Amino acid sequence: MAKVARSPKLPRQRVRxxxxxALVGLAFISPWxxxxxxxxxxxxxxxxxxxxxNYNLARNTMAYAGWANYERLFTDPKLAAALSNTLVYxxxxxxxxxxxxxxxxxxxxxxxRGAGFFRTTFxxxxxxxxxxxxxxxxxxxxxxxxxxxxxxxxxxxxxxxxLVDPAWIKPSIVLMTLWGVSGTMVIFLAALKNVPRELYExxxxxxxxxxxxxxxxxxxMISPVLxxxxxxxxxxxxxxxDQAYLLFWRDQSGGAAGASDSSLFYAVYLFQQAFRQFKFxxxxxxxxxxxxIIMAVTAIQRAVSKRLVYYEGE
Amino acid sequence: MEPKRRxxxxxxxxxxxxxxxxxxxxxxxxxGGATQAGAGEFAGTPSGTLKxxxxxxxxxxxxSRLDYVAKQLSGVTVSLDATAFDSQKFITRQASGDMPxxxxxxxxxxxxxxxxGLITPLGECFAAQNVDPAATYYKNVVADVTYKGDIxxxxxxxxxxxxxxxxxxxxxxxxxxxxxDTSNLDTLLAAISKMYxxxxxxxxxxxxxxxxxxxxxxWMLALGGKLTDDQGAPTLTDPANAAAFEWLKKxxxxxxxxxxxxxxxxxxxxxxxxxxxxxxxxxxxxNFQWYPNVLASTMKKIDIWTVPIKDASGNTxxxxxxxxFVIPAxxxxxxxxxxxxxxxxxxxxxxxxxxxxAATRAKDGAPNTGLMTxxxxxxxxxxxxxxxxxxxxxxxxxxxxxxxxxxxxASFGASPAGESIKAELSNALISFLSGDKDANTALxxxxxxxxxxxxxVVG
Numbered sequence: 001m002a003k004v005a006r007s008p009k010l011p012r013q014r015v016r017x018x019x020x021x022a023l024v025g026l027a028f029i030s031p032w033x034x035x036x037x038x039x040x041x042x043x044x045x046x047x048x049x050x051x052x053x054n055y056n057l058a059r060n061t062m063a064y065a066g067w068a069n070y071e072r073l074f075t076d077p078k079l080a081a082a083l084s085n086t087l088v089y090x091x092x093x094x095x096x097x098x099x100x101x102x103x104x105x106x107x108x109x110x111x112x113r114g115a116g117f118f119r120t121t122f123x124x125x126x127x128x129x130x131x132x133x134x135x136x137x138x139x140x141x142x143x144x145x146x147x148x149x150x151x152x153x154x155x156x157x158x159x160x161x162x163l164v165d166p167a168w169i170k171p172s173i174v175l176m177t178l179w180g181v182s183g184t185m186v187i188f189l190a191a192l193k194n195v196p197r198e199l200y201e202x203x204x205x206x207x208x209x210x211x212x213x214x215x216x217x218x219x220x221m222i223s224p225v226l227x228x229x230x231x232x233x234x235x236x237x238x239x240x241x242d243q244a245y246l247l248f249w250r251d252q253s254g255g256a257a258g259a260s261d262s263s264l265f266y267a268v269y270l271f272q273q274a275f276r277q278f279k280f281x282x283x284x285x286x287x288x289x290x291x292x293i294i295m296a297v298t299a300i301q302r303a304v305s306k307r308l309v310y311y312e313g314e
Numbered sequence: 315m316e317p318k319r320r321x322x323x324x325x326x327x328x329x330x331x332x333x334x335x336x337x338x339x340x341x342x343x344x345x346g347g348a349t350q351a352g353a354g355e356f357a358g359t360p361s362g363t364l365k366x367x368x369x370x371x372x373x374x375x376x377x378s379r380l381d382y383v384a385k386q387l388s389g390v391t392v393s394l395d396a397t398a399f400d401s402q403k404f405i406t407r408q409a410s411g412d413m414p415x416x417x418x419x420x421x422x423x424x425x426x427x428x429x430x431g432l433i434t435p436l437g438e439c440f441a442a443q444n445v446d447p448a449a450t451y452y453k454n455v456v457a458d459v460t461y462k463g464d465i466x467x468x469x470x471x472x473x474x475x476x477x478x479x480x481x482x483x484x485x486x487x488x489x490x491x492x493x494x495d496t497s498n499l500d501t502l503l504a505a506i507s508k509m510y511x512x513x514x515x516x517x518x519x520x521x522x523x524x525x526x527x528x529x530x531x532x533w534m535l536a537l538g539g540k541l542t543d544d545q546g547a548p549t550l551t552d553p554a555n556a557a558a559f560e561w562l563k564k565x566x567x568x569x570x571x572x573x574x575x576x577x578x579x580x581x582x583x584x585x586x587x588x589x590x591x592x593x594x595x596x597x598x599x600x601n602f603q604w605y606p607n608v609l610a611s612t613m614k615k616i617d618i619w620t621v622p623i624k625d626a627s628g629n630t631x632x633x634x635x636x637x638x639f640v641i642p643a644x645x646x647x648x649x650x651x652x653x654x655x656x657x658x659x660x661x662x663x664x665x666x667x668x669x670x671x672a673a674t675r676a677k678d679g680a681p682n683t684g685l686m687t688x689x690x691x692x693x694x695x696x697x698x699x700x701x702x703x704x705x706x707x708x709x710x711x712x713x714x715x716x717x718x719x720x721x722x723x724a725s726f727g728a729s730p731a732g733e734s735i736k737a738e739l740s741n742a743l744i745s746f747l748s749g750d751k752d753a754n755t756a757l758x759x760x761x762x763x764x765x766x767x768x769x770x771v772v773g
Contacts (some may be wrong), residue, residue: 144577163577166745166749166750260745261759275402276734306526
């Protein structure tokens with residue numbers, strides 16, 4: 001837009017047309033612009049201001065608190081526990097989701113007849129409400145009578161007390177997360193469909209088997225999508241809330257019906273600070289810390305991706 | 315970019331930001347405040363529209379009381395948001411200046427909201443309605459909603475806990491109901507061991523389910539522990555609390571350990587026809603007074619007897635939360651809110667509820683276990699008029715046993731960090747019972763977190 005406007009070679013009529021076209025374009029996207037400014041940028045700025053203050057809900061007033069809320073971030077042992085739990089969850093959940101989603105996508109890509117049926121079936125769990133999924137997993141993961149432990153029992157494995165033993169709480173939440181992996185699977189499926197067939201034919205002529213083809217053709221060709229999914233899932237992982245909250249922290253009056261610190265995730269703790277303890281300034285500071293952590297992790301992933309991701313045409 | 319276009323975009327952006335900022339300008343005042351309402355606000359004839367929040371899925375008891383008070387306040391139009399209390403919703407409504415005039419919430423939350431100045435002290439409200447709270451409600455119930463000497467809520471319901479023994483399991487194991495004695499750990503452990511059964515290392519019958527993970531405060535107090543000091547500050551590192559933790563661990567360890575007991579009890583058909591007493595999955599279990607209503611539908615399939623929870627000295631102990639009506643600081647029709655809340659807990663209102671409950675029970679052919687209103691006079695009157703023998707000795711005894719423990723009620727204490735104390739204590743117990751931390755470490759961590767919550771309010 002700016003380049004066109006500055007070009008001295010374009011006739012005046014064309015410039016006027018381009019300007020009108022730009023204004024029409026702006027008008028069309030203005031609902032989004034307003035929404036972004038009000039609900040994203042505006043909210044973020046307000047959150048930043050809030051993080052430097054102590055907010056009194058009863059009087060709807062703020063008192064400047066300087067860096068106090070940020071300083072507390074480094075001395076709050078519960079925050080350290082919540083952050084640690086969240087990091088462990090991300091480390092467990094993201095690779096698991098990538099592997100399962102890619103595996104399912106490969107199966108679907110190979111399916112001939114009935115592919116549509118399987119695609120729909122595989123996607124159905126994503127459509128299940130979180131509350132229903134949590135209720136189902138409470139039964140599936142029961143340490144004594146749950147279906148998962150009964151299945152393990154067929155192989156002589158005594159399953160753990162998934163939802164009670166602190167060591168197994170995070171893996172059980174990862175399992176619950178995998179239930180909704182089909183969104184990622186669909187993105188992988190689209191990527192797999194876009195890999196040129198001739199590459200496989202050439203590889204096959206060169207004697208490459210299925211594993212070699214996957215490693216040397218499929219993975220490089222879908223690496224941008226792999227990178228995209230890794231970033232998106234990592235961001236979502238740091239913000240995990242639904243699963244832990246529904247399984248362990250629903251009790252309105254504050255009592256944790258079966259919860260311990262091992263199920264305390266960062267977003268759950270942030271929610272508690274804001275809406276149970278009315279510490280909005282501290283909760284806002286927590287939100288900004290999480291934002292910085294996610295930015296840093298994404299930046300690292302982006303730096304690493306430059307070596308590993310193959311973009312066609314570059 | 316041309317200057318004009320740049321200016322246009324800047325204006326759009328600035329406008330949007332200004333709009334956002336206006337939506338939540340720091341320092342903006344609301345109609346609310348932490349000030350105590352004057353007598354004038356509660357006095358006078360109630361009129362206008364009353365915005366009330368509570369009574370989610372009101373049953374016959376709730377509906378009859380709502381109907382009664384609606385007739386009494388004929389000049390008031392009640393707009394009822396019949397949903398459960400939700401702190402996030404409360405905060406949102408407070409921030410937007412759209413507070414209801416009266417809200418039903420758990421008594422455990424009252425001191426927290428009072429300390430934040432979000433709700434109004436009701437001394438003048440009770441005076442305007444000629445009600446003496448100390449003479450009307452149970453002392454422990456009033457203590458639950460009293461913060462710094464002021465009563466902040468109109469309380470309702472006190473449904474105390476007791477231990478319902480499954481006679482079938484107990485008799486088969488040679489255990490008498492008196493053996494489920496929480497003041498004598500050795501006797502209790504022996505009874506648990508006799509009644510406990512397992513198959514392939516998994517429980518099939520628990521000896522005694524204290525439901526401690528969700529009722530930690532109750533067990534701490536029953537076992538001599540201390541939750542708060544006189545100011546409401548947490549005292550979770552009190553040595554008696556660690557001793558109580560150890561007591562509970564022995565109870566769980568006598569029947570497979572906490573994890574197995576918890577996982578097994580999670581599978582109970584608690585509200586169904588195959589509940590744990592029908593299925594003989596418990597020898598004894600701690601329950602609250604409302605639970606016999608659930609068991610009533612399976613009365614012919616069960617054989618029960620009820621014993622009280624006893625403290626270390628052998629005295630009956632009972633503590634239970636319940637709900638209450640609060641008037642937010644930002645309420646606009648406080649006179650109607652006060653009349654409505656007090657009217658709902660009036661003797662006439664409770665008798666209307668008792669009559670409705672009796673009619674429902676008669677229609678269903680089910681026993682009437684009475685109502686436990688939070689008012690001693692009403693509890694006894696309803697018992698006298700409506701609670702009759704059902705010809706089942708064990709069930710009759712159970713109904714009677716819950717009435718017997720009413721005078722032994724204790725308060726959990728009102729603390730500005732009440733929510734945090736409850737949650738941290740529960741976390742600490744689970745961490746300890748799961749083997750994650752020892753008792754002292756778990757309680758010390760809980761104390762640190764609860765103290766932080768307390769200081770953030772009063773500090």
